[in-house]
Amino acid sequence: SAVISQKPSRDICQRGTSLTIQCQVDSQVTMMFWYRQQPGQSLTLIATANQGSEATYESGFVIDKFPISRPNLTFSTLTVSNMSPEDSSIYLCSARTSRGTGELFFGEGSRLTVL
Amino acid sequence: GQNIDQPTEMTATEGAIVQINCTYQTSGFNGLFWYQQHAGEAPTFLSYNVLDGLEEKGRFSSFLSRSKGYSYLLLKELQMKDSASYLCAAYEDSNYQLIWGAGTKLIIKP
Numbered sequence: 293s294a295v296i297s298q299k300p301s302r303d304i305c306q307r308g309t310s311l312t313i314q315c316q317v318d319s320q321v322t323m324m325f326w327y328r329q330q331p332g333q334s335l336t337l338i339a340t341a342n343q344g345s346e347a348t349y350e351s352g353f354v355i356d357k358f359p360i361s362r363p364n365l366t367f368s369t370l371t372v373s374n375m376s377p378e379d380s381s382i383y384l385c386s387a388r389t390s391r392g393t394g395e396l397f398f399g400e401g402s403r404l405t406v407l
Numbered sequence: 408g409q410n411i412d413q414p415t416e417m418t419a420t421e422g423a424i425v426q427i428n429c430t431y432q433t434s435g436f437n438g439l440f441w442y443q444q445h446a447g448e449a450p451t452f453l454s455y456n457v458l459d460g461l462e463e464k465g466r467f468s469s470f471l472s473r474s475k476g477y478s479y480l481l482l483k484e485l486q487m488k489d490s491a492s493y494l495c496a497a498y499e500d501s502n503y504q505l506i507w508g509a510g511t512k513l514i515i516k517p
Contacts (some may be wrong), residue, residue: 334509335450335492379464396440396496396505398449 294319298385298399305375305406313370313402315385320365324357327384329401335384342369375406409433411508413495417487418514427480429495429509437500439471439478444492444510453480453493482513490515 295318305311315324324341339347339360347360362368372379374375410432413486417427438457442450456462456471456478468481482489492510499506 335507337441395452395455399451401449403447 294397296399302403310373317366320388325386329382412413416512419486429478429498435499437498440496442494
């Protein structure tokens, strides 16, 4: 199993600012992902965080808006840039320990409110 | 295309049994996850079915039929704490991604 710590757990931000969310896993994991979950909705994958290289973004998400870093196997950051109220959401870091059928573990989530 | 369907909301009585269905259409299907998510919290893993059939874990059981593209989560002896959203997700081994359903909100009444 893996324990994932995310911070901040919540924040209130001003329009036009940027915020970086940090994700730390307690063991080496193969794959790390960033999800967004808007109120009352399911999970939407933003990107796969690749170690030492650019993240792989899903349709509708771009690096300029959501830059992601993953300098090693246990740590990743997601930045939400130039925020607007539409970015208010829960952002979840997740990880799996293998490329196979490994369970996906989730961090506690970061609840962002943009005013 | 890729699609996962599950009911939006279900209501059940404490102590009863409820079955939450999930149908899926994906390419490169490898297995089906069920997660529980309480309001304001992150999803937590319940089960993962790869083979056809029923897998039981205490009060929770999960079933998969690969030929029918169908799964269900069965919750027995319902407790008030089981009130949560239940998300099914199909695992695609072509790109190691999970395709998520919208979630079923389960409301337990005394």
